[in-house]
Amino acid sequence: xxxxxxxxxxxxxxxxxxxxxxxxxxxxxxxxxxxxxxxxxxxxxxxxxxxxxxxxxxxxxxxxxxxxxxxxxxxxxxxxxxxxxxxxxxxxxxxxxxxxxxxxxxxxxxxxxxxxxxxxxxxxxxxxxxxxxxxxxxxxxxxxxxxxxxxxxxxxxxxxxxxxxxxxxxxxxxxxxxxxxxxxxxxxxxxxxxxxxxxxxxxxxxxxxxxxxxxxxxxxxxxxxxxxxxxxxxxxxxxxxxxxxxxxxxxxxxxxxxxxxxxxxxxxxxxxxxxxxxxxxxxxxxxxxxxxxxxxxxxxxxxxxxxxxxxxxxxxxxxxxxxxxxxxxxxxxxxxxxxxxxxxxxxxxxxxxxxxxxxxxxxxxxxxxxxxxxxxxxxxxxxxxxxxxxxxxxxxxxxxxxxxxxxxxxxxxxxxxxxxxxxxxxxxxxxxxxxxxxxxxxxxxxxxxxxxxxxxxxxxxxxxxxxxxxxxxxxxxxxxxxxxxxxxxxxxxxxxxxxxxxxxxxxxxxxxxxxxxxxxxxxxxxxxxxxxxxxxxxxxxxxxxxxxxxxxxxxxxxxxxxxxxxxxxx
Numbered sequence: 001x002x003x004x005x006x007x008x009x010x011x012x013x014x015x016x017x018x019x020x021x022x023x024x025x026x027x028x029x030x031x032x033x034x035x036x037x038x039x040x041x042x043x044x045x046x047x048x049x050x051x052x053x054x055x056x057x058x059x060x061x062x063x064x065x066x067x068x069x070x071x072x073x074x075x076x077x078x079x080x081x082x083x084x085x086x087x088x089x090x091x092x093x094x095x096x097x098x099x100x101x102x103x104x105x106x107x108x109x110x111x112x113x114x115x116x117x118x119x120x121x122x123x124x125x126x127x128x129x130x131x132x133x134x135x136x137x138x139x140x141x142x143x144x145x146x147x148x149x150x151x152x153x154x155x156x157x158x159x160x161x162x163x164x165x166x167x168x169x170x171x172x173x174x175x176x177x178x179x180x181x182x183x184x185x186x187x188x189x190x191x192x193x194x195x196x197x198x199x200x201x202x203x204x205x206x207x208x209x210x211x212x213x214x215x216x217x218x219x220x221x222x223x224x225x226x227x228x229x230x231x232x233x234x235x236x237x238x239x240x241x242x243x244x245x246x247x248x249x250x251x252x253x254x255x256x257x258x259x260x261x262x263x264x265x266x267x268x269x270x271x272x273x274x275x276x277x278x279x280x281x282x283x284x285x286x287x288x289x290x291x292x293x294x295x296x297x298x299x300x301x302x303x304x305x306x307x308x309x310x311x312x313x314x315x316x317x318x319x320x321x322x323x324x325x326x327x328x329x330x331x332x333x334x335x336x337x338x339x340x341x342x343x344x345x346x347x348x349x350x351x352x353x354x355x356x357x358x359x360x361x362x363x364x365x366x367x368x369x370x371x372x373x374x375x376x377x378x379x380x381x382x383x384x385x386x387x388x389x390x391x392x393x394x395x396x397x398x399x400x401x402x403x404x405x406x407x408x409x410x411x412x413x414x415x416x417x418x419x420x421x422x423x424x425x426x427x428x429x430x431x432x433x434x435x436x437x438x439x440x441x442x443x444x445x446x447x448x449x450x451x452x453x454x455x456x457x458x459x460x461x462x463x464x465x466x467x468x469x470x471x472x473x474x475x476x477x478x479x480x481x482x483x484x485x486x487x488x489x490x491x492x493x494x495x496x497x498x499x500x501x502x503x504x505x506x507x508x509x510x511x512x513x514x515x516x517x518x519x520x521x522x523x524x525x526x527x528x529x530x531x532x533x534x535x536x537x538x539x540x541x542x543x544x545x546x547x548x549x550x551x552x553x554x555x556x557x558x559x560x561x562x563x564x565x566x567x568x569x570x
Contacts, residue, residue: 004321004357007081008288009275011359013316014136015085015101017128018110019118023140027110027256028073028086034263035075035082069093069422070100070299072314072345072361080270083361091120092442095391096299098127099372099421102388103298103316103361106134106273109249110256113139113146113173117159125160132246135162136269139170143255146173149227153251163248165238166231167268168261170253171216171224178216180253180261181207181228184238184268188212188224191260202263244274276359279318281375281383286319288358293320293328294377296385297370302416303456311416312343312363313370318385320378322356329379330369336379339364372421393424393439396466397446400435406459407433413457414438423449437466 016024073084085104087097101107107128111117128135139152146152153164168180171188179190179202190212192201205212207228213221242248250272254261276288279296286294299314325340343363344353356362364370373388401410411433418425423445426437440446446463453459 004291005289007321007357008359010080011083011276011357012080012106012270012273013083013085013104013276013359013361014106014108014273015087015097015104016108016110017087017097017101017121017124019112019115019120020090022110022112022115022118022121023256024110025086027108027138027140027262028084030256030259030262031077031082031084031266032073032075033259034266035077069301070096072363074344074346074361077266078270081357081360082270083359085361090442090444091123092440092444094120094123095421095441097124098391099298099388101127101131101133103314104133105275105277105359106136108269109135109137111137111139111152111156113141113152113253114144116147116152116155122159125162129160129162129246134244134246134274135249136243136273137164137249137251138256138265139251139253140256142170142173142177142253143258143260144174146170149253156249156251160249162246163242164251165248167238167250167252168264169224169227169231170261172220176217176220177255177260178220180264181224182264183228183231189261189264190215191258240272243272276318279385281385283383286383286385288319290319291321292378292381293322293326294318294375294381294383294385295322296376296388297372297374298388300366300370300372300420302420303452311366311368313366313374314345315362315364315376317356317358317360317362319358321358322360322362324352324354327379328376329382331375331377331382331384332371333369335369337369339376341365371419390421391441392470394441394469395443395446396437396439396468398435398464398466399438399449399461402460402462404434409457410453410459410461413453413459417449417452 016028018024070088071086073086075082075084085100087100088094101124107124109121109125109128111121125135137156139146139149147155149166149170153166156162156164167184168182168189170180171178171190179188181188186207188205188207188209190203190205192203205215207224216224238250239248243250250268252261252265252268254265256262278285278287280286281294295315295317297313297315300311301314302311322339322342324342325338327336327338329336341364342353342356343365344351344356345361345363353362373385375383375385377383399414401407414423414425414433414436417423422440424439426439427433438446438449440449450461450463453461
């Protein structure tokens with residue numbers, strides 16, 4: 001038991017979030033470099049003579065220089081086992097980022113020193129704040145001309161509504177960036193040289209050291225002395241409890257590209273960030289130190305290995321110890337299984353591990369059993385973790401394959417990518433898959449879908465965009481037959497309806513049956529029992545419309561309109 005507690009306390013699991021191009025992937029590379037996981041740091045936009053970033057393993061990520069899917073990287077540093085979740089910054093892939101944050105115990109928020117808080121930073125911060133996740137701020141790109149540090153701190157406090165504490169303080173910016181002052185250790189860390197591939201040498205000096213005074217220009221040294229006095233007199237006190245509650249964000253300055261300030265940040269961050277935290281399940285709060293194993297699936301990725309075209313389920317261990325080959329219960333299916341080949345993840349690279357502890361993230365081979373949000377636990381101690389939220393698509397397109405002979409590859413590709421949560425597909429029950437309606441959150445997801453189908457499944461597609469914004473489901477209590485959608489959601493179809501058709505329409509205040517019905521898709525139940533009219537309740541409530549005798553359930557992006565025998569659609 002003592003060994004179990006010690007192993008769990010040494011785990012650190014955190015996500016890296018930011019607006020696009022703030023430097024998430026670059027700082028992740030530097031963490032791997034200092035942890036000894038790699039010998040040379042890669043670049044996001046790698047050239048022929050340089051390595052690509054480890055976390056950007058997809059070809060489309062290497063070509064475009066952006067992350068399109070989250071990556072898991074595990075390594076050890078100073079006795080601690082670190083699990084990093086590198087998330088996409090672009091808003092079109094924010095759904096993947098939100099799901100990944102469910103598996104993190106803390107978050108590192110990267111901010112561009114020249115821009116401050118940006119739009120996507122605000123959105124991701126709100127998600128973390130809702131869950132009470134501790135947030136650590138790294139103000140990046142100090143090697144370029146940056147805004148005043150005081151302005152940056154004020155921007156964070158005003159825009160995000162969180163207190164800040166500057167753990168270190170920059171000495172200049174741009175070409176005059178010489179290092180940082182560590183407030184906790186009361187010393188200056190002066191950096192020597194600039195090398196984005198390897199570790200940078202640092203010289204630690206007292207602020208009164210004559211060497212430091214001779215190293216810095218007179219005006220810069222005097223500015224440093226004034227800033228130190230001002231911070232010590234007017235700055236807030238550091239409160240670790242407030243940090244763990246998500247009310248105070250420690251702020252660090254540095255440059256990930258030149259390796260200035262990254263290692264000091266990593267050391268201090270590991271001292272401040274909490275070990276694995278408790279998770280809520282149907283039986284109550286699951287303590288990470290509980291000896292009984294439990295975990296949940298937060299991500300599924302297909303085709304990570306080009307040779308085998310496999311599927312990997314990413315699993316966050318919430319309590320206890322996992323051992324290779326042990327019997328577990330897949331709660332959603334009610335079946336027992338043996339997880340014989342758990343994998344330690346390093347982006348695309350994987351290796352078999354014999355044991356893992358609460359806080360770790362492991363990869364499990366998925367033969368098509370797992371779905372996002374599934375719970376895996378000890379068969380003798382059953383529990384179900386709260387589900388991972390899904391998001392209503394905002395953009396729709398009809399997708400079909402160019403070559404009809406490749407229907408099998410097309411169906412497999414679309415369904416597997418849908419199971420990853422990257423897209424949502426809609427189709428009429430009992431209809432074929434010659435063409436499907438694809439719903440996405442952002443337009444770049446269409447491009448990723450097209451690229452992956454061509455490169456991973458050898459299928460070229462024809463895409464026709466649809467000018468609609470919402471999908472609506474219809475419910476029926478009479479004579480229903482159960483079907484399944486691509487997202488494993490139950491679909492009920494009434495035998496009394498000649499044909500059920502859903503529409504994608506732009507809605508204002510209520511649901512209107514006068515909107516043109518344009519696409520066939522999967523439909524939930526159509527009810528003829530209710531003939532009352534009510535005001536529209538808050539998000540997720542029941543909306544009853546006196547038209548064609550239908551009760552329409554508005555789920556904020558997941559409802560439908562149907563065509564009955566009595567009413568013909570336009």
